[in-house]
Amino acid sequence: MYRDLSHPLRTGAPTYPGDPDVSVEPAATHEADGYSVHSVELGSHAGTHVDAPRHTEPDGATLDDGGVGEWVFDARLLDLTPCEAREGIEPAAFPDDLDPEIDLLVVRTGWANAWGTDAYRDHPFLTPAFAERCVDAGVGVGIDAFGPDPTAPAEPTDHEPGDEPTGFPAHHALLGADRPIVENLRNLAGLPDRFTVYAFPLPLAEGDGAPARVVAETR
């Protein structure tokens, strides 16, 4: 059984602040040309996508530097729902019975439901200590949010920043250790504890990451 874990891409799809806008518009039509083709504009980290180490590490590996089999994962679900807005996920949440064969921890925060709203930016995040715990366990991270680090809010709020980290510490911990990150996942509810993830990225040459049609296979 295959399950789609990817958000659809269409004009105006949500993007990380500052990233290129998404546009999908007709380029050839049945009426004028006898066939249909669309013109697509998007960023390398648009929609559901993977991060290569080069994304945050200036000398990190690009998508060209490994075999395509690196994007097939033995995945474990970590369902943390319900989470609070801007909740920091602490090492205590890390599964204490993780099979050493697992190479991707898929963190469900429930934030996929906020896709397309300002609230999507207020997603839970991985504390740097949790990210380090993943590195120690040899797993990459998939998450149903913009990413493992906090995203700036849509507009100034009276939300107390508290101990939110600044910068990209979870990215640096994971990508600096060559552990992949898969972002903007959806449709995680009801997945079994363990499944296969296919996250083959679009083959952008020397890519710092790329959109991917991410799929789970369950047995």
Add this chain to the structure above:
Amino acid sequence: MYRDLSHPLRTGAPTYPGDPDVSVEPAATHEADGYSVHSVELGSHAGTHVDAPRHTEPDGATLDDGGVGEWVFDARLLDLTPCEAREGIEPAAFPDDLDPEIDLLVVRTGWANAWGTDAYRDHPFLTPAFAERCVDAGVGVGIDAFGPDPTAPAEPTDHEPGDEPTGFPAHHALLGADRPIVENLRNLAGLPDRFTVYAFPLPLAEGDGAPARVVAETR
């Protein structure tokens, strides 16, 4: 074992005549922004990609109309190398021992080697009768060329058009029967007779097709 069957996407990558140009350019850099993101422009049929029926059939299914498992194939290799330029592939070339479980015929013409040159447009093509034979057998087609129908030459030549079909008869035969087409494959040399193909398309909403990181799994 996983094998990448996809051409890299970079600025200036080959496109079918009239399709949008491919551009992959920096949008955020380590120096200016502290991370790297690229801006990507391409057509829905750029690089290695899949065709949905909507591509040539005005009322055909889009990428949204089926489950993602439809893009996992039990594939059979049909290695026809060496082929002549603009050779028409006839029904006699269809394998006479095709397992009924097979749902994708991967046709190797050798034309992937011409990727990036004008000669790539002079690819072999499927005769309408061969395409009908595929439909009768219930298989879609993958091919290491722009597509199953002839492509206009780069410039007028003295090549005798002979009995080359005009329009898109092989597309209409296959897509009109809801059989998928996977185009611009590469790296087919040395594949076994039978393998699994993953051709998950980028999730373009209501897509007429989409770029895909196409991967073979061999055992």
